Amino acid sequence: MVRCTGFGLIVSPDRHNEVVEWPFAVQGINSTRFERIENLEYSSVIRGEENCVKTAYMIEEDIAIWMIGEVYNRESIWNTIIGEEKNSSDLDVDLLLNLIRLYGTTALRLVNGRFAAVIRFRDRLLLVTDHAGTIPLYFHISKNSIYVATEAKALILGGNLSPGLRKFEDRTFEQNMIETIFKGINRVPIGSIIEINLRTFEMKKEHHWRMPSERLVISEEKACHLLYETLDKAVEFQKGENDSVGVILSGGIDSSAITSLIAPKVTKLYTFSIGTESANEFEYAKLVADRYQTDHHEFLIREEEFLEKLPHVVWAAEVPHAEFIEYLTPVYITYQHARSFTNRILTGYGSDILFGGMLDPHMSIEELDNYIQRDVLSIDGSNEFTHTIGLVHGIWTTHPYWDREFLRITLQLDPRLKNLHGIEKYILRKSFESFLPQRNVWRKKIGVHQSTGTENAFTKWVNENIRGNEPLAVRKNKIIYNLLQTLYVEGANPDEININNSRVLINQ
Template sequence: MCGIVGLFGESDETSVRRMLQKISHRGPDGEGCRQLDDVEAVLGHRRLAIIDPAGGHQPIPDVHAPDRRAIVSNGMLYNYRQLRERFSAEPFVTSSDAESIFKVCLADDVAAVEQLDGMFAFLVVKEDRLIAARDPIGIKPLYFARADGRLLFASEIKAFEGVSTDVEEFPAGHVLTADLNTGECLLEPFFEVPEPRSAICDAATAAAAIRETLEDSVVKRLQSDVPLGCFLSGGLDSSIITALACRHQPDMHTFAVGLEGSSDLLAARRVADFLGTQHHELRITADDVRQALPQILYHLESYDRDLVRSAVPCWFVSQLAAEHVTVVLTGEGADELFAGYAYHKSYHDGAALMQELHRSIGAMHNVNLQRVDRMTMAHGLEARVPFLDRDVIDLGMQIAPELKLPPGAVSGDEKWILRKAFEDLLLREIVWRDKEQFDEGSGLSVLMQQIVPAGEPLTPLPDGRMPRSEEEAWYARLLQDRFGEASAVFRLTARWEDNRVG
């Protein structure tokens, strides 16, 4: 987990260093910059050391052509050891997962992305050719822009401040190739969320498949050369991930936050006691939120009301976890795969519900996944999301909608098949606990509405949209104040209901 920058069309290390400074929080363990002699290109990297902490510094050059080939990468490749075996006859300069990406790209060019199992955003220079890619779901961020004939890339929008306002989000599941002599680019998809197909209608079959596939996903994500823990809200999703992780790693650290007496704190404590984890909790106050909110918005790069509400507890739990570990597992993606949100109950047609789940998985990159990435990285913490493994997503798109949300479902029936798959692994009161979103269970949803200054004006935002409430207008004003020039941030702010099915 790191921050990356690339500048193509001008060998300007000073600009790359300035861009890296804007995202220095993503990599507290070091900074690297490499100018490539044969092309007008500079790669920059801020490092959070996870795999090969001592030797995995980036940019990584090719030992055969160090002035013409190099990589910078952000994320975690879970099959890096298997890929490394393929190139066992070749010299490696690190033991990091990023070098496995590099070797495959050098060997197979754009076809390499089909072989990568993980969350990633990377830039590879291969002589006069650039390969840039972002993981299938967009767990890791990447943005790009053109300015004065140059092509620029960075992990966060703020890196482009003072360089370009014409910033675009690099789409999830895409790979870009560029001729560094002519500047010609080609952007192509390499992954699409599988179409729903209701191939599994038997509850026992579905539950067994979920159990096996999700456990495999968790085990993959336990790879780390530094301490690892779990976010634990006490809700179904984080409790399942924690329970599965504890089966393979003893003495797991868990982390929970909330207002004094909030349901999340109480439920998380019950799960932690049941599983025997080393549990840590933090009680948040209104003053804590007021003080931290400008920083939260700056790192989040969004004013969306719903996203900000969930970002606040995520900020504080990341702050807490970073005092003890460097990697955490989280439960994001379960609601989108298995129909866990309240609005899902308004769908009375199973096909329409499945299409909405399909849409929402594809939309996570600039809403909930943006929140997870930005809040954890603001504290030098890597977050991994087992529910968004490609195999888990594919399985989720095969399970019939009536197993996810039974007809006539009431509160506590959401994600029914997920609950059934793990009802023997957790306390019944946790498995069948009513769904509460992170901001609700922590008590922060109500608090955020209470601390909004009275009379916040409802005027058009820089992106032309109207704020949905005084609360959202307040977030937008604070965001504008913190950034100054924030046109790109406002233009790229997404809302969860955008393009909702039905």
């Protein structure tokens, strides 16, 4: 289990003891660390288990690092690069420090993982997210101070750094990839380094990961082998040293493939399915659970529970998009029920983006390739993969389909193979044809928000309560926007918000 669940940092001429009070959605207790380096004070709060500071913070000579997450290719980096320089350590923050010393900022190009970090290196402060930005990192720069945190609420409610939300109609923050819905609060784009000069406080952006543009020309058979082997390695990496893990299992090809790969690698595998009386995938999930003899659990939820959890999901996800909140709500509830069984869960999330699973299988190859590239970039700022949704319940989540190496291979794959014969995600299905029940391999894709009843419940509620001529999607987004306003501007507690409260329905 990752012991550190979040952190915040203020860099300024003066010490800031109040950083210990910064709020986080994720589980844990706040610990503080104060360092004076040259002429600046580094006041930090580290969220997580008691005594977790040593796993999240390290300083050695002119390098200091604050980090949350894990490095998946740790062993190969230690053995191949650092092993001759220093005895092996099980701390990823130590690994990152040694890489920075050897490679400077280009060290991040070597790292495959799920992490966010702040690195003081010489006269620079580096703000870093992994290749897919799966752990958000927010920041604010003033005249003589820098504020950073893994959750925007720490800066907004703890640091009093945002005067409110941008206007609902102002979507410019979605184009520049740095600004957020919160005024004055920025975020580090996916696969990027925000470099801040500690003398002038000037900022510039660099990339340590870019989406590949070239494509592989290989046969269907070789493509299947390559996908299977690369995903299997990603699952092995993301299992970590755990002998007991969980998988969210819908019975679709994405989660079923992950289940088939992880089952032989652990002594205890839990699988979890969620649904309502009117919409669920229990039948298909059970086929895979029975085949791999998992400890399977079905969670039957009232449709009203999805609405009741909306404020909590918005509080954790910190985004204004109803589309993503609808995806994340059933996942949030699943983690809530699964926490009594395991503290690490692998998901099948993100496969649809890479294989065009939600696109028209009959579109042209050119359209498909362009749409997939667009959809990959669209995750920037969506917080679809955010760690907070799981760590609110004490669960560390991983997403093998967005492992850096698997992501590279999948994006380079001939797009023709992804929708061959008019079958969406054809090559992924073909890769696991021999390892899963045929009903699971070839069943048509259904989104988690649809298969669990979340979308229907939210749509019904919006149509009954928010009348008008605006499109349904706009009305849904306004509800999420007003929830953000209630939580982050008015300072309400998500436990105290009733979705039918007038504060959520204002200005409709």
